[in-house]
Amino acid sequence: MSSGDDSYLRDRALDVLLDPGLAHVVDLVCWVEKGLVHVADSKGHVALRATGECTLLAGRDPIVEQDPMSDSTSCYPFAAQRLHSLFADQRAPDLAVVHTGAHCWPERGGHPGEHGSLNAVQSRAPLILSGPGVEARGVVERVARVVDVGATLAHLAGASYDGMDGAPLPDAVPSAAHVVGLLWDGAQCADLLALEAAGELPAVSRLLRRGCAFRGGAIAEFPSVTLVNHTSALTGVGPGRHGIVNNAFYDRVLGQQVVPNSSDTWHSAMQWLRPGVTTVFERLPAGLRSACVNEPVDVGATYSTFGLIRETGAAGNLGPHLPVAADDPHATQEFVATDKDYAWGTQVDAAGLDQMLSLWREDVPPRLTWCNTTLTDSGHHAGGPGSDIARSSMRDADRRLGVWLDLVEERGLLDDTVVLLTADHGSEAADPSCTGDWDEALRKARVPFRDEAYGFLYLGHDVVS
Numbered sequence: 378m379s380s381g382d383d384s385y386l387r388d389r390a391l392d393v394l395l396d397p398g399l400a401h402v403v404d405l406v407c408w409v410e411k412g413l414v415h416v417a418d419s420k421g422h423v424a425l426r427a428t429g430e431c432t433l434l435a436g437r438d439p440i441v442e443q444d445p446m447s448d449s450t451s452c453y454p455f456a457a458q459r460l461h462s463l464f465a466d467q468r469a470p471d472l473a474v475v476h477t478g479a480h481c482w483p484e485r486g487g488h489p490g491e492h493g494s495l496n497a498v499q500s501r502a503p504l505i506l507s508g509p510g511v512e513a514r515g516v517v518e519r520v521a522r523v524v525d526v527g528a529t530l531a532h533l534a535g536a537s538y539d540g541m542d543g544a545p546l547p548d549a550v551p552s553a554a555h556v557v558g559l560l561w562d563g564a565q566c567a568d569l570l571a572l573e574a575a576g577e578l579p580a581v582s583r584l585l586r587r588g589c590a591f592r593g594g595a596i597a598e599f600p601s602v603t604l605v606n607h608t609s610a611l612t613g614v615g616p617g618r619h620g621i622v623n624n625a626f627y628d629r630v631l632g633q634q635v636v637p638n639s640s641d642t643w644h645s646a647m648q649w650l651r652p653g654v655t656t657v658f659e660r661l662p663a664g665l666r667s668a669c670v671n672e673p674v675d676v677g678a679t680y681s682t683f684g685l686i687r688e689t690g691a692a693g694n695l696g697p698h699l700p701v702a703a704d705d706p707h708a709t710q711e712f713v714a715t716d717k718d719y720a721w722g723t724q725v726d727a728a729g730l731d732q733m734l735s736l737w738r739e740d741v742p743p744r745l746t747w748c749n750t751t752l753t754d755s756g757h758h759a760g761g762p763g764s765d766i767a768r769s770s771m772r773d774a775d776r777r778l779g780v781w782l783d784l785v786e787e788r789g790l791l792d793d794t795v796v797l798l799t800a801d802h803g804s805e806a807a808d809p810s811c812t813g814d815w816d817e818a819l820r821k822a823r824v825p826f827r828d829e830a831y832g833f834l835y836l837g838h839d840v841v842s
């Protein structure tokens with residue numbers, strides 16, 4: 378958008394987006410003006426400094442509730458820091474439209490369970506730390522952020538976390554020979570802890586017996602979507618610094634749409650990292666081995682699944698090379714048979730377990746291992762948190778975790794291994810009766826725009842995606 382048109386186009390778009398008639402689907406609209414982040418809904422408007430200082434400009438404050446321990450769908454933890462982080466990159470949109478938690482949009486690719494919002498429910502990932510140096514305290518009343526994951530892994534592995542936005546968890550004592558980060562994509566914090574407490578995630582219980590879980594989990598960067606937060610977890614910086622601002626975005630300098638988060642582009646997603654941003658793998662002291670399993674944010678890892686995919690050119694045709702889901706003893710076969718994403722996630726995670734076992738059967742396992750579990754995201758999208766399919770995806774992931782933990786225990790390495798289990802975002806159930814579309818309203822009002830990843834509006838473009 379050229380600067381002369383800024384306020385005119387933005388005001389026209391805001392008139393449409395903040396109309397009370399769209400309030401059931403538009404939770405918030407956020408933008409930057411003169412260095413301040415503005416946040417508005419149909420009933421109020423505030424301006425935020427990065428320090429959190431907030432000026433009320435109209436009506437009532439739409440993000441007044443920010444208690445990071447609250448599980449209210451209208452609570453927005455760390456709102457100022459997270460929004461300022463996003464808008465620091467020029468790839469950020471002119472207007473970020475935040476869906477209400479209830480908004481149901483299957484016609485645009487939405488699912489019964491969704492995430493992406495600034496709210497606490499969709500932003501809260503689980504966070505468990507286990508192993509030597511960690512006091513066994515069960516569930517503790519604490520909260521961290523996804524950017525703290527990178528700092529914690531670096532600190533535990535003896536690497537520097539200088540320059541990261543996050544900080545190591547106070548419980549992380551760098552004494553273990555091996556550091557393992559596990560990401561259960563989309564696993565909802567509250568439901569994971571509830572299932573564990575009910576005895577249904579025995580491998581997670583094994584971790585908890587040697588550590589602690591934060592009830593407030595780790596709060597994702599905004600938007601609370603996959604690649605933004607995988608990248609934040611493994612670089613320790615927010616999207617305004619690492620540059621992966623959404624699963625799809627528009628790069629104004631290149632004049633092109635960028636879609637780094639798809640099965641066809643994951644292996645090459647890191648080409649979009651901003652210069653100077655380093656992963657935890659790159660920060661490891663020279664000569665130490667690292668492994669990055671089923672994870673696109675792999676720069677500098679000694680072993681990388683996606684590195685192998687890049688070398689062999691197998692991207693886009695991996696299915697025949699993966700284990701068969703119907704034969705998987707750890708899978709809930711009812712959902713393998715009925716949900717193709719569940720079947721695919723099962724294949725990918727079975728291959729992940731195979732890689733974890735062979736890496737950990739080596740004479741000396743890697744100093745730093747990271748493993749991404751994808752099935753949990755499929756399960757939560759398919760049914761929403763607490764659904765049978767979401768819970769089955771966590772039980773399956775737990776069985777695979779148990780197999781790897783058995784190997785660690787057999788080899789006598791439990792006391793040398795610290796494990797961090799987290800996710801990239803939370804999950805919230807949509808309300809099937811809550812439908813609507815702001816793009817249609819903008820088109821009717823003749824506002825020129827493009828909408829990337831359904832919520833990132835770039836004004837002044839006539840292309841609507």
Ligand SMILES: [Zn+2]
Nearest residue numbers: 562563603801
């Ligand atoms: Zn995800």
